[in-house]
Amino acid sequence: MTNKVPSVTFNNGQKIPIFGLGTWKSKPGEVTQAVKDAIDAGYRHIDCAHLYDNEKEVGAAIAEKIRDGTIKREDLFITSKLWNTFHRPDLVEGAIKITLNDLGLEYVDLYLVHWPTAYKEGGSLFPEKDGKIEFSYVDYIDTWKAMEKLVGKGYTKSIGISNFNKKQVERILAEAKIKPVNNQVECHPYLNQRKLIDFCQAHGITITAYSPLGSPDRPWAKPDDVRLMDDSKLKQLATKYNKTVAQILLRYQVQRGVITVPKSVTKSRIIENFDIFNFELQKNDMDYIDSFDCNGRFVPFTAGLGHPDHPFENDEF
Ligand SMILES: NC(=O)C1=CN([C@@H]2O[C@H](COP(=O)(O)OP(=O)(O)OC[C@H]3O[C@@H](n4cnc5c(N)ncnc54)[C@H](OP(=O)(O)O)[C@@H]3O)[C@@H](O)[C@H]2O)C=CC1
Ligand SMILES: CC(=O)C(C)=O
Numbered sequence: 001m002t003n004k005v006p007s008v009t010f011n012n013g014q015k016i017p018i019f020g021l022g023t024w025k026s027k028p029g030e031v032t033q034a035v036k037d038a039i040d041a042g043y044r045h046i047d048c049a050h051l052y053d054n055e056k057e058v059g060a061a062i063a064e065k066i067r068d069g070t071i072k073r074e075d076l077f078i079t080s081k082l083w084n085t086f087h088r089p090d091l092v093e094g095a096i097k098i099t100l101n102d103l104g105l106e107y108v109d110l111y112l113v114h115w116p117t118a119y120k121e122g123g124s125l126f127p128e129k130d131g132k133i134e135f136s137y138v139d140y141i142d143t144w145k146a147m148e149k150l151v152g153k154g155y156t157k158s159i160g161i162s163n164f165n166k167k168q169v170e171r172i173l174a175e176a177k178i179k180p181v182n183n184q185v186e187c188h189p190y191l192n193q194r195k196l197i198d199f200c201q202a203h204g205i206t207i208t209a210y211s212p213l214g215s216p217d218r219p220w221a222k223p224d225d226v227r228l229m230d231d232s233k234l235k236q237l238a239t240k241y242n243k244t245v246a247q248i249l250l251r252y253q254v255q256r257g258v259i260t261v262p263k264s265v266t267k268s269r270i271i272e273n274f275d276i277f278n279f280e281l282q283k284n285d286m287d288y289i290d291s292f293d294c295n296g297r298f299v300p301f302t303a304g305l306g307h308p309d310h311p312f313e314n315d316e317f
Contacts, residue, residue, distance in 0.1 A: 016077050037267045080099045115301065182205060
């Protein structure tokens with residue numbers, strides 16, 4: 001295995017390792033060990049969010065790996081995300097301070113607006129009334145202006161967006177003093193996001209692929225749902241390259257210049273997923289994988305359905 005992870009350069013000159021560890025659904029009791037295992041394996045990029053309810057335990061791993069001399073803070077790239085209940089501009093600084101306090105850090109490297117859709121502020125992360133999510137209608141442009149202030153205050157090196165569609169990215173670009181550096185979106189062969197990637201990259205916005213393995217542990221998965229990692233065409237490619245399906249899926253992203261953050265709490269898989277920098281998919285196989293696109297979303301964001309800013313309801317991409 002090689003520890004040489006290429007990086008991608010943002011429009012502000014900051015570099016992000018093209019490969020990192022996802023932490024959604026990683027239980028507080030297992031994520032500290034997973035992050036330590038990942039750092040020991042060579043990962044230097046961890047993808048976090050207030051929503052994941054485990055930032056304290058991620059922070060404990062970071063602190064331990066700094067304490068034992070494996071890494072310095074500046075060797076790491078830490079991303080976190082502003083949750084939907086904190087979109088009101090006066091809540092944004094408080095939200096990042098909670099995250100920084102939980103992670104035990106003075107700054108994050110990248111802070112993303114998690115979704116363009118605001119929820120009712122103040123209480124539960126999924127505020128509900130009569131079985132429906134209670135929305136708020138804060139314009140994400142106003143949220144973005146508050147995000148911009150976080151950079152000047154040193155709480156984050158860069159700011160970006162997540163789950164924003166083309167029209168929403170265009171609106172941000174038209175208003176921004178600081179351009180987003182990154183749009184983190186679901187991306188894998190069944191939803192290859194070619195159009196959104198081309199659009200964002202043309203405007204200097206990098207893409208991070210979330211759920212690159214098809215998120216088999218997503219809470220709403222049903223037993224007979226399609227499983228990306230069971231795809232027979234991907235299995236054939238894995239055999240051809242003497243790699244696993246997961247490694248083919250991850251290599252596909254990094255080879256097209258897309259940052260990716262697979263989640264695992266299993267040490268052997270954490271090591272396996274990282275072992276993708278010593279082989280190359282042939283151009284015809286990259287094109288073949290591109291042809292699997294079928295607008296297949298594993299994270300449809302039903303908790304935002306009906307919100308005027310829902311990113312997947314009305315627009316082509
Ligand atoms: N911005 C956003 O809105 C979103 C961001 N994300 C981010 O992206 C990350 C990754 O996406 P996520 O949805 O978690 O799903 P992934 O596609 O990364 O899949 C994770 C699942 O795959 C399993 N797995 C990992 N490696 C292997 C392997 N080599 N072989 C077989 N199974 C494997 C894991 O199991 P195990 O852990 O048991 O090993 C887990 O069940 C998230 O954790 C989060 O950080 C995700 C969704 C939305
Ligand atoms: C996992 C995640 O980031 C969601 C559902 O917003």
